[in-house]
Amino acid sequence: MAHQSALIETDIEAYLDAQENKSFLRFLTCGSVDDGKSTLIGRLLYDSKLIFEDQLAALEADSKKLGTQGDDFDFALLVDGLAAEREQGITIDVAYRFFSTDKRKFIVADTPGHEQYTRNMATGASTADVAIILVDARKGMLTQTRRHSYIASLLGIKHVIVAINKMDLVDYSEETFNEIEVAYREFAAQLNFSTIKCIPVSALKGANITVPSPDDTPWYKGPALLQELEEIEVDGEAAGQPFRFPVQWVNRPNLDFRGFSGTIAGGTVKVGDDVIVMPSASRSKVERIVTANGDLEEAQTGQSVTLTLEDEVDVSRGDVICGGQVPSLISDQFAAHLLWMREEEMLPGRQYYMKIHNKLVSASVSDLKHKVNVNTLEQQAGKTLELNEVGVCNISLDQAIAYDPYAENKDTGSFILIDRRTNETVGVGMLDFSLRRAQNVVWQELKVDKETRAEQKHQKPAVLWFTGLSGSGKSTIANLVEQKLYDRGRHTYTLDGDNVRHGLNKDLGFTDVDRVENIRRVGEASKLMVDAGLIVLVSFISPFISERRLARRLVDENEFIEIFVNTSLELCEQRDPKGLYKKARAGEIKNFTGIDSDYEAPEAAEIEVKTDELSAEEAADQIIHYLESNGYLSAR
Amino acid sequence: MRALTHLERLEAESIHIIREVAAACENPVMLYSIGKDSAVMLHLAMKAFYPSKPPFPLMHVDTTWKFREMIEFRDKVAERYGLDLIVHTNQEGVAQGVGPFSHGSQLHTQIMKTDALKQALDKYKFDAAFGGARRDEEKSRAKERIFSFRSEQHRWDPKNQRPELWSLYNTRMHPGESLRVFPISNWTELDIWQYIHKEKIDIVPLYYSAKRPVVERDGQLIMVDDDRMKLADGEEPEMKSVRFRTLGCYPLTGAVESEAATLPEIIQEMLLTTSSERQGRMIDHDAAASMEKKKQEGYF
Numbered sequence: 001m002a003h004q005s006a007l008i009e010t011d012i013e014a015y016l017d018a019q020e021n022k023s024f025l026r027f028l029t030c031g032s033v034d035d036g037k038s039t040l041i042g043r044l045l046y047d048s049k050l051i052f053e054d055q056l057a058a059l060e061a062d063s064k065k066l067g068t069q070g071d072d073f074d075f076a077l078l079v080d081g082l083a084a085e086r087e088q089g090i091t092i093d094v095a096y097r098f099f100s101t102d103k104r105k106f107i108v109a110d111t112p113g114h115e116q117y118t119r120n121m122a123t124g125a126s127t128a129d130v131a132i133i134l135v136d137a138r139k140g141m142l143t144q145t146r147r148h149s150y151i152a153s154l155l156g157i158k159h160v161i162v163a164i165n166k167m168d169l170v171d172y173s174e175e176t177f178n179e180i181e182v183a184y185r186e187f188a189a190q191l192n193f194s195t196i197k198c199i200p201v202s203a204l205k206g207a208n209i210t211v212p213s214p215d216d217t218p219w220y221k222g223p224a225l226l227q228e229l230e231e232i233e234v235d236g237e238a239a240g241q242p243f244r245f246p247v248q249w250v251n252r253p254n255l256d257f258r259g260f261s262g263t264i265a266g267g268t269v270k271v272g273d274d275v276i277v278m279p280s281a282s283r284s285k286v287e288r289i290v291t292a293n294g295d296l297e298e299a300q301t302g303q304s305v306t307l308t309l310e311d312e313v314d315v316s317r318g319d320v321i322c323g324g325q326v327p328s329l330i331s332d333q334f335a336a337h338l339l340w341m342r343e344e345e346m347l348p349g350r351q352y353y354m355k356i357h358n359k360l361v362s363a364s365v366s367d368l369k370h371k372v373n374v375n376t377l378e379q380q381a382g383k384t385l386e387l388n389e390v391g392v393c394n395i396s397l398d399q400a401i402a403y404d405p406y407a408e409n410k411d412t413g414s415f416i417l418i419d420r421r422t423n424e425t426v427g428v429g430m431l432d433f434s435l436r437r438a439q440n441v442v443w444q445e446l447k448v449d450k451e452t453r454a455e456q457k458h459q460k461p462a463v464l465w466f467t468g469l470s471g472s473g474k475s476t477i478a479n480l481v482e483q484k485l486y487d488r489g490r491h492t493y494t495l496d497g498d499n500v501r502h503g504l505n506k507d508l509g510f511t512d513v514d515r516v517e518n519i520r521r522v523g524e525a526s527k528l529m530v531d532a533g534l535i536v537l538v539s540f541i542s543p544f545i546s547e548r549r550l551a552r553r554l555v556d557e558n559e560f561i562e563i564f565v566n567t568s569l570e571l572c573e574q575r576d577p578k579g580l581y582k583k584a585r586a587g588e589i590k591n592f593t594g595i596d597s598d599y600e601a602p603e604a605a606e607i608e609v610k611t612d613e614l615s616a617e618e619a620a621d622q623i624i625h626y627l628e629s630n631g632y633l634s635a636r
Numbered sequence: 637m638r639a640l641t642h643l644e645r646l647e648a649e650s651i652h653i654i655r656e657v658a659a660a661c662e663n664p665v666m667l668y669s670i671g672k673d674s675a676v677m678l679h680l681a682m683k684a685f686y687p688s689k690p691p692f693p694l695m696h697v698d699t700t701w702k703f704r705e706m707i708e709f710r711d712k713v714a715e716r717y718g719l720d721l722i723v724h725t726n727q728e729g730v731a732q733g734v735g736p737f738s739h740g741s742q743l744h745t746q747i748m749k750t751d752a753l754k755q756a757l758d759k760y761k762f763d764a765a766f767g768g769a770r771r772d773e774e775k776s777r778a779k780e781r782i783f784s785f786r787s788e789q790h791r792w793d794p795k796n797q798r799p800e801l802w803s804l805y806n807t808r809m810h811p812g813e814s815l816r817v818f819p820i821s822n823w824t825e826l827d828i829w830q831y832i833h834k835e836k837i838d839i840v841p842l843y844y845s846a847k848r849p850v851v852e853r854d855g856q857l858i859m860v861d862d863d864r865m866k867l868a869d870g871e872e873p874e875m876k877s878v879r880f881r882t883l884g885c886y887p888l889t890g891a892v893e894s895e896a897a898t899l900p901e902i903i904q905e906m907l908l909t910t911s912s913e914r915q916g917r918m919i920d921h922d923a924a925a926s927m928e929k930k931k932q933e934g935y936f
Contacts (some may be wrong), residue, residue, distance in 0.1 A: 095778045096771050248659055251688050263656075
């Protein structure tokens, strides 16, 4: 591993001292196989002498067996790690590569470029300071160039190096280079990069990779790629930020010590600084900055330390200790950019776990505003997100958390969504802003009423009143509907004969008078539940129009949805699940609806379910569809 | 303030990872293999929780074929740090007399290392195990997550890994499933040596050159560490100045001839050398995808 320094041989101690002060850079390479991305990384490793003889021997053997470069080394084979990747000649996953020069240590995230690997590129971009975007000089700006640039920008990368590659195949033409540079800068004006550097290279031939190649590109006066990577300044950006310290672990070795361990996510902190703990907003001062190598006077972004505070304040994992002057924000409803990572599509309304800094909360996507076409950056309408799709959406949490917009702090503004059943990471996102006005330290005083309770549950409360003959399928359908609502994270309750007749109404029989009183009580109970913000499913024969009207009048307009489960008497009698029709026909039960008591069919039910034509499952879907299209399943 | 150096950044990242496991997992364990990478990982764990002690035990999977000096060093370290040390050996393997000489490196590794590890994880119901693997060691490791999810059967599925963005690690699991966590994923061999130098971390003396009895076998210098090593005709142990760049089971770990007897000399030798570190380790010489396959079966 021949590092360039002559000190290694002459004075190893001096060399080691110098090496200890090396800086650090993480960068991302984006491009597809065709752009020569793997070749570029292989070349960087090779030219900085980081390939050992035994690796070189393996490479030589692999190149003969699988290579695409004739007798030359196929550097792509060095970096494609998984067996499937070497066989198919593609890069599937993110791979991390390491190399260092005398000035800097580098971590390279090597990510695939095809559209179906957008998620992998985002993964690599999430920790990178710089993106190298490869452009094939023969082809110029392509769809993928736009896509790679957009994703880099979306993930907050500020510095871009456009490596215009395969210059050897266009005779190192200055004109070609200039055309591509102009086109790129024009396009990138709509993105959020702070620096853009274009460099003409040939990864295969090594032109302008480690040192400038004036023989090939006499017209190019800038640095070689590696020189640019060594010089580019990315530190210091975090230093001016407000202090952020997400608490990871409460450190309590004994009763005399109570510290908060974590990694500083923004700004700096000094002993004696005023701090405010979010979201509780309790204040204190920094007493000590503890590390195993002794206490520090001051610490900065990126350091993992343990803080103790002067006061006994309540601090737990997931809280954020902030600079006293500029606390983080708090909210439970956000607008966010979301990138979907799994084959199973995103379901609005479903409850996911959200992990944001050290906090795990329940979250649901309440509304997808629009999707973003990653190739054209255009907004597109859509109801859901599929694998690799990016969208702007509203997200609701079950509790308020401390956060910053992603644009201001990546560590306190980024999150992942986890499926509650499979525990897979299904989506990743970046918080844009809070949807609540009162988002700062002082909470707006809220009156707790029907509206606020409903808002908390992200739904419109309503009564789903199932009416129909005995055996028509009301309860079966109501149960399916409740299951489906539950799966979507809705808050529901079902009132039916089973849980009402045995308790609240056990003093009532089946005379007409008792039937009316029965329905009145059920109506009042459902009114209370609507007031509590629930979606109430009522499943009663409720044969009389007037009682159903009475129940309807107890709640507001649009809060009563009458569902007529229309099944013919013949069919109900045929099914006779509880043997009641038989008993009624035999005269053992009196006042049985349809036999010796009337059933008054609704004249204008909101929904009519014809069970002769639909299965119970289809009927449930019909009802869910109605609720969806009439806005019952979204907030407010 | 001055910018953080690369070692300070790596240290902070590793500490963050180690703390995250302690905070989010129920029953973690740190696999301690006694080598230099384990020494660094343990040192980082001591730093991560200071002034508390790491809230998890150390575990060594002992194949019974480790260098004697490694075992002495292990016990000394556990005592000095005041940590619980679990030593697990596959007793079925011992009963069957499994060893590298009689059964070959592959079967020995499978039974005494991979199977033993799985036994131990099941026995103690650990839901997270730290390992000292680095991404620069081997190609399939370069693609493994820092928090690497394992099924109930301890299998790794390289094509279905959880996305790992920012420093947000998904630690959710069902009972029986587990995580292998690699806090020093992003360190290179050079980083490890520089850090050992900077932090004055104690390492097994076998890394330093000394006169040791070795025989040359299949192009490797094998140290005769005990009398279980049967010498072939014409083999005569020779005292040579050798050291080890990597430590495993003694019959499977080749020594290199060297005069490097101090840490700076070791680093100097490494920087001037021309072969990568795992060359001395025989198990990696199998087919290109062998490590990937071993990892899928549950090897660290």
